[in-house]
Amino acid sequence: MPRQQDPETGQFTSVYDDEAFLDALKQLGQGGTGEIAELVGCSDDHAYRRLRSLQDDGRVESRVVGGAKLWERVDGPSGVNPDDPFFSFEPVATGEHTDASKADEYLYGVADGADADE
Numbered sequence: 001m002p003r004q005q006d007p008e009t010g011q012f013t014s015v016y017d018d019e020a021f022l023d024a025l026k027q028l029g030q031g032g033t034g035e036i037a038e039l040v041g042c043s044d045d046h047a048y049r050r051l052r053s054l055q056d057d058g059r060v061e062s063r064v065v066g067g068a069k070l071w072e073r074v075d076g077p078s079g080v081n082p083d084d085p086f087f088s089f090e091p092v093a094t095g096e097h098t099d100a101s102k103a104d105e106y107l108y109g110v111a112d113g114a115d116a117d118e
Contacts, residue, residue: 016042018059021050022073025060030072059083 024039025031031039037047051071054060062071 016040016046016050018050018054021047021054022059025071025073030070032068032070036071 020040021036024036027039028035033048033051034044036051037044040047042050051060051062055062055071059074060071061074062069064070
């Protein structure tokens with residue numbers, strides 16, 4: 001895997017981050033290893049290893065069509081990004097019962113369908 005060394009810290013980092021591969025797949029919809037490698041700007045071997053790693057993490061999936069392996073992104077329901085920091089927060093339970101019909105009020109401070117501007 002190509003790596004760059006930070007001159008200040010001496011730490012090595014990957015030249016091509018996961019987002020580069022996921023963005024290429026978003027642009028293509030689905031694609032072969034060579035197509036993805038070309039968009040990212042890396043070798044086919046490197047792209048294959050990174051795509052396999054992303055597949056192991058559940059972020060992409062592959063299937064063989066006519067002898068060629070095609071890769072595509074795996075997005076959560078409705079295109080939700082499972083890596084969104086929102087999903088790292090722990091749920092908070094207050095112990096009190098909440099009325100689902102007042103969800104907007106609880107979430108946005110809007111009562112009974114009233115506009116927030118009122």
